[in-house]
Amino acid sequence: MTGVGGVEPVGAEEDAVHQGGDDAVDDGLDVGNRFLTIIHLGLGRAATEPVTVGGVTIPAGVGVICMLSTANRDENLFTTDNGTAPTALDVTRDARRHVAFGYGTHQCLGQTLARVGLQTILTTLLHRLPTLRLAVPSAQLTYNENNIVYGLRALPVAW
Numbered sequence: 729m730t731g732v733g734g735v736e737p738v739g740a741e742e743d744a745v746h747q748g749g750d751d752a753v754d755d756g757l758d759v760g761n762r763f764l765t766i767i768h769l770g771l772g773r774a775a776t777e778p779v780t781v782g783g784v785t786i787p788a789g790v791g792v793i794c795m796l797s798t799a800n801r802d803e804n805l806f807t808t809d810n811g812t813a814p815t816a817l818d819v820t821r822d823a824r825r826h827v828a829f830g831y832g833t834h835q836c837l838g839q840t841l842a843r844v845g846l847q848t849i850l851t852t853l854l855h856r857l858p859t860l861r862l863a864v865p866s867a868q869l870t871y872n873e874n875n876i877v878y879g880l881r882a883l884p885v886a887w
């Protein structure tokens with residue numbers, strides 16, 4: 729799976745969070761989770777009965793790879809009212825229906841803890857260091873593209 733295709737959105741998100749404060753952090757968690765989709769490679773599943781998805785029938789017993797990152801680019805769900813494509817980071821987008829924590833029986837058991845932890849960390853950080861900013865141009869940031877867990881290799885900051 730490829731990455732987010734450039735890092736400008738990270739800079740845009742940083743600006744929006746600084747401007748929007750705590751509410752922007754709450755909304756930004758879903759926006760960021762959808763956009764980055766941390767569990768980045770496919771989840772393996774086997775059909776226990778025939779199932780039709782997008783007009784294609786998967787027979788019972790056949791294995792499939794479910795790409796959360798692709799589902800999080802579903803144009804039917806994530807195209808905004810003003811036509812912004814799912815491939816763009818738009819912090820005003822309603823991203824609540826993302827599947828970055830999975831879906832169904834095996835949906836992440838720790839997602840509430842993860843959300844609370846991230847909200848606490850990010851709001852505390854922004855209150856303590858209100859001038860926090862990237863120390864390098866966002867285009868210089870590099871990502872782990874080939875791990876199952878996606879993320880930055882490093883995030884140089886200044887304040």
Ligand code: HEM
Pocket residue numbers: 766767771796827828829830831833834835836837838839841842
């Ligand atoms: C941002 C942080 C996190 C992300 C993006 C994430 C993502 C996911 C995803 C996509 C799955 C589904 C895997 C599948 O369907 O095969 C999952 C499952 C799971 N997660 Fe998380 N997770 C996060 C944090 C956590 C935390 C903090 C915990 C525990 C403290 C946790 C515990 C679990 C467990 C136990 C499962 C397996 C559930 C099952 O198979 O029934 N996760 N997670």
